Amino acid sequence: MKLHVNGKDVEVNADEDTPLLWALRDDLGLTATKYGCGIAQCGVCSVMINNFAIRSCITPLSDVVGQKITTTEGLDNAVVKAVRDAWTKLNVVQCGYCQPAQIVSATALLYSVRKPTDDDIDQAMAGVACRCGTYSRIKAAIHLAAKALEDL
Amino acid sequence: MMASSDHPSRRDVLRLGATATGVLALGYFAPMGGQDGAADASEISNFAVKWPPNAFVQIDKDETITITSSKSEMGQGIYTGLAMLLAEELDCDWSKIKVESAPVNEVYTSNAYPVQLTGASTSIRTSFDQYRIIGASARRMLISAAAVQWGITDAQCTTESGFVINSVSKAKLSYGKLTMAAAKLPIPTNVPLKDHADFKLIGTSHDRVDNAEKIKGTAQYAIDIRLPNMVTALVLHPPVYGSRAIRTIPDRARATSGVKAVVSISTGVAVVADGFWHAKLGRDLLKVDWDPGLNADFASDDLAQQFKELSALPGDMALQSGKPAAAMEPAALKITQDYVQPFVAAATMEPAACVVHLKADSCEIWTGTQSQTIDRNMVCDLTGLKPEQVTLHTTYLGGGFGRRAVLKGSDWLREAIEIVKNGKIAVPLKLIWTREDDMTSYYYRPLWVDKVTVGLDREGMPLSWMQTSVGQSIIADTPLEPVLMKNNIDPMSVEGAIDMPYAIPNIQIDLHSPRRNIPVGWFRSIGHSHTAYVKETMIDECAHAAGTDPIAYRRVLLANNRSPRDLAVLDLVAEKSGWDKPMEQGFYRGVALHASFGSYVAIVAEISMLQDRTMKCERVVAAADCGIAVNPDQVIAQIEGGIVFGLNTVVFGEIPIVAGVVKSTNFTPYKLLRMHQAPRIEVYLVPSDEAPGGAGEIATSVIGPAVANAVFEATGERISNLPIIKHKFKYP
Numbered sequence: 001m002k003l004h005v006n007g008k009d010v011e012v013n014a015d016e017d018t019p020l021l022w023a024l025r026d027d028l029g030l031t032a033t034k035y036g037c038g039i040a041q042c043g044v045c046s047v048m049i050n051n052f053a054i055r056s057c058i059t060p061l062s063d064v065v066g067q068k069i070t071t072t073e074g075l076d077n078a079v080v081k082a083v084r085d086a087w088t089k090l091n092v093v094q095c096g097y098c099q100p101a102q103i104v105s106a107t108a109l110l111y112s113v114r115k116p117t118d119d120d121i122d123q124a125m126a127g128v129a130c131r132c133g134t135y136s137r138i139k140a141a142i143h144l145a146a147k148a149l150e151d152l
Numbered sequence: 153m154m155a156s157s158d159h160p161s162r163r164d165v166l167r168l169g170a171t172a173t174g175v176l177a178l179g180y181f182a183p184m185g186g187q188d189g190a191a192d193a194s195e196i197s198n199f200a201v202k203w204p205p206n207a208f209v210q211i212d213k214d215e216t217i218t219i220t221s222s223k224s225e226m227g228q229g230i231y232t233g234l235a236m237l238l239a240e241e242l243d244c245d246w247s248k249i250k251v252e253s254a255p256v257n258e259v260y261t262s263n264a265y266p267v268q269l270t271g272a273s274t275s276i277r278t279s280f281d282q283y284r285i286i287g288a289s290a291r292r293m294l295i296s297a298a299a300v301q302w303g304i305t306d307a308q309c310t311t312e313s314g315f316v317i318n319s320v321s322k323a324k325l326s327y328g329k330l331t332m333a334a335a336k337l338p339i340p341t342n343v344p345l346k347d348h349a350d351f352k353l354i355g356t357s358h359d360r361v362d363n364a365e366k367i368k369g370t371a372q373y374a375i376d377i378r379l380p381n382m383v384t385a386l387v388l389h390p391p392v393y394g395s396r397a398i399r400t401i402p403d404r405a406r407a408t409s410g411v412k413a414v415v416s417i418s419t420g421v422a423v424v425a426d427g428f429w430h431a432k433l434g435r436d437l438l439k440v441d442w443d444p445g446l447n448a449d450f451a452s453d454d455l456a457q458q459f460k461e462l463s464a465l466p467g468d469m470a471l472q473s474g475k476p477a478a479a480m481e482p483a484a485l486k487i488t489q490d491y492v493q494p495f496v497a498a499a500t501m502e503p504a505a506c507v508v509h510l511k512a513d514s515c516e517i518w519t520g521t522q523s524q525t526i527d528r529n530m531v532c533d534l535t536g537l538k539p540e541q542v543t544l545h546t547t548y549l550g551g552g553f554g555r556r557a558v559l560k561g562s563d564w565l566r567e568a569i570e571i572v573k574n575g576k577i578a579v580p581l582k583l584i585w586t587r588e589d590d591m592t593s594y595y596y597r598p599l600w601v602d603k604v605t606v607g608l609d610r611e612g613m614p615l616s617w618m619q620t621s622v623g624q625s626i627i628a629d630t631p632l633e634p635v636l637m638k639n640n641i642d643p644m645s646v647e648g649a650i651d652m653p654y655a656i657p658n659i660q661i662d663l664h665s666p667r668r669n670i671p672v673g674w675f676r677s678i679g680h681s682h683t684a685y686v687k688e689t690m691i692d693e694c695a696h697a698a699g700t701d702p703i704a705y706r707r708v709l710l711a712n713n714r715s716p717r718d719l720a721v722l723d724l725v726a727e728k729s730g731w732d733k734p735m736e737q738g739f740y741r742g743v744a745l746h747a748s749f750g751s752y753v754a755i756v757a758e759i760s761m762l763q764d765r766t767m768k769c770e771r772v773v774a775a776a777d778c779g780i781a782v783n784p785d786q787v788i789a790q791i792e793g794g795i796v797f798g799l800n801t802v803v804f805g806e807i808p809i810v811a812g813v814v815k816s817t818n819f820t821p822y823k824l825l826r827m828h829q830a831p832r833i834e835v836y837l838v839p840s841d842e843a844p845g846g847a848g849e850i851a852t853s854v855i856g857p858a859v860a861n862a863v864f865e866a867t868g869e870r871i872s873n874l875p876i877i878k879h880k881f882k883y884p
Contacts, residue, residue: 014429015409018429019429022427022428022429025376025428026384026426026427026428026429027427029378031369031372031375031376031378032368032369032370033369034373034375034501034502034550035375035428035503035584036501036502036503036587036819037587037818037819038586038587038818039587039818039819039820041818041819041820042501042587042819042824044501071369072368072369073368073369084367084368087363087367088359088363088364088367091359091360091363091785091786091789093227093360093362093363093366093367094227094228094229094789094793095226095227095500095501095502095548095549095550095551095552096227096362096365096366096371096548096550097373097500097501097502097550097551098501099366099367099369100369103367103369121827122827122828123828125826125827125828126826126827126828127826128827129501129819129824129825129826130501130796130827131499131500131501131551131553131797131824132227132501132551132793132796132797133792133793133794133795133796133797133800133825133830134789134792134793135796135826135827135830136792136830136832136833137789137792138827139827
């Protein structure tokens with residue numbers, strides 16, 4: 001099947017009902033997107049489809065043919081740079097396993113809401129679980145990134 | 153006793169050949185001991201005082217400083233912490249540092265346990281001297297090399313950020329330029345360490361060394377390892393733990409696209425395929441009949457009931473001070489509670505995974521383990537290979553929380569080895585547990601029942617405290633049992649109870665450690681995860697019975713305490729939380745105080761509670777004294793994370809088991825706390841020059857009772873049976 005991943009057309013040797021997650025990880029070697037639950041509960045498999053965060057573990061390839069798929073590896077713009085800088089400055093990560101998905105989700109949020117409130121952040125980020133409990137720093141980092149983007 | 157190998161791995165030999173490759177590589181062992189929960193120094197020395205053929209630090213000619221972490225990085229920031237300790241004394245350029253995980257080797261044996269292991273919040277505590285001594289020794293060797301070159305004495309040299317400075321000529325030489333000459337010098341002994349007042353790095357916050365990899369997504373966890381020709385295995389596990397396959401019909405699984413083999417192992421039947429998804433599709437089509445096994449009738453509610461009955465009988469004595477039974481008689485009031493704290497799962501975000509490549513004369517392994525020696529030895533037992541033939545790469549762990557320190561060897565790694573062995577699989581094999589496999593894999597925090605009776609005098613102060621705890625020992629039937637079990641008492645079953653700080657004249661803590669056919673495991677905060685809840689909710693109950701403010705009540709009980717540190721964190725949390733000010737309508741608060749792993753934590757939790765029992769923990773204020781905080785920002789991060797983890801446990805945590813079947817198999821219904829459910833958290837550290845305490849686990853056990861005490865303020869209900877959500881509360 002032909003997919004459009006991180007700005008490139010790629011061919012994957014997989015059936016159309018294969019979840020996008022496993023095509024990314026096993027066929028394309030894009031391992032920043034993680035497996036956590038397989039039932040869209042934990043969100044660590046989040047990737048962007050056309051700038052919106054979705055759960056790749058339950059999204060069949062047939063749903064994303066012809067769509068713009070972006071994983072952490074393919075994110076490179078002013079918004080994600082501000083997000084990553086804020087993550088670094090506040091030392092958000094702990095085990096780090098969920099953080100690519102947190103960053104994808106935070107970036108998607110900032111695409112649509114330039115100055116999110118705490119409630120906006122809670123709503124946008126509720127789907128991505130962090131067992132290490134880095135939530136307060138994630139929230140602070142999103143505010144910090146939004147501020148940095150405002151000052152650009 | 154556990155066998156340890158002193159065979160250096162190939163990499164160690166390379167490092168030993170430092171003079172040949174022109175770099176200074178230094179290995180060292182500094183015996184430590186006497187930490188709580190750890191083995192005695194005398195026991196440690198039997199294992200560790202052998203000259204290490206190994207390196208903790210390597211200085212390359214290009215100025216790169218590679219520091220080897222003897223501890224697994226599972227989120228706690230240990231790579232950064234250990235690097236700071238070594239760099240403090242080495243006086244190197246922080247930007248040139250990189251950190252690697254250690255191979256399995258005796259030189260990396262824990263300074264607390266007779267194996268290479270990360271756990272019990274011992275890493276910084278027991279490496280504090282060791283990593284500084286190594287740094288100081290390397291620095292001294294670099295100085296000596298420079299002094300020879302300049303024809304001056306060592307005393308005429310100083311260092312500054314990766315350079316040796318000639319104090320006479322003001323010339324300077326970089327560490328990279330000196331490393332070759334330094335490597336030829338003898339390793340000095342008794343190098344003095346800096347006075348704490350002279351610390352430049354220790355005590356200041358440093359960015360994590362793993363930030364960049366983890367933010368970009370390049371950090372590799374075991375599940376991410378990819379090797380040429382690698383296959384992927386999933387295991388169909390029995391519905392009842394310990395059951396065995398008696399008949400397998402593999403045909404449909406085998407016929408699945410991409411499936412290469414179906415392999416029976418002792419714990420289930422594996423489907424090996426070209427990737428996860430095909431293995432999963434194949435596994436879905438596997439038909440297996442299982443024998444009923446030993447646990448077909450096992451039920452967690454029954455276990456709680458059996459334990460409750462046991463708790464009415466005296467157990468093995470863990471602590472008896474004064475005359476608890478006699479002192480109970482004249483009490484003006486007796487308060488009794490029967491606590492039940494259920495099985496809970498660590499539920500690391502990365503489900504268990506590993507890659508193994510077994511050949512005739514070697515085995516290479518990649519996994520996220522907290523317990524390298526035991527895992528390596530298990531692989532030797534399973535394969536017949538010698539220790540030096542087994543190479544174990546510790547990847548980043550996608551969370552540990554104790555689940556990755558299995559004392560009988562990592563159960564997922566055992567499965568992978570059995571698959572490649574039984575299936576004669578010559579290519580690298582990745583084993584992945586699905587979330588359901590991981591969640592139903594046992595090694596839960598033991599189910600605990602505690603029966604507590606406290607007798608109060610007329611003023612409401614405790615005369616006698618009698619507690620009978622019932623729960624499975626984590627170390628029972630493991631290699632640590634003979635090391636740590638004393639008089640039938642597993643110290644980690646009663647930690648936090650036998651050392652309570654309150655001035656209670658008569659105390660008895662006794663313990664039943666019944667054995668069952670299901671394994672239990674470490675869980676962030678270990679024994680404290682039940683004892684802190686019991687102690688701090690019961691003391692709160694006593695304070696209310698006495699009609700005294702819970703903080704004031706605790707202050708009285710701490711007045712003549714041998715250690716002022718409990719009182720100091722309690723006072724600090726009272727001040728920072730604004731305890732003297734009333735709460736707004738609809739908001740309630742509770743306090744808890746607990747010392748664990750060498751650190752002291754007090755927490756005030758504020759909750760909102762509506763008429764319909766909808767609740768949320770809104771704000772948490774924590775005060776902690778963990779001695780010298782090597783990297784204060786990361787100590788705070790651990791306290792923040794520990795609070796979220798502990799809150800998750802007390803509100804939602806329960807693994808119910810019915811008729812041998814685990815009923816909580818994924819994140820529904822095993823709820824993970826989400827961002828919108830997490831409180832605002834403020835952490836205050838008490839400045840301290842005491843030896844470092846733990847950080848990773850110190851807050852986890854304290855938040856639970858603080859929240860439960862707040863729930864009492866709101867509802868008048870004492871929750872002795874966890875989790876809180878069971879009592880018709882809503883926590884949306």
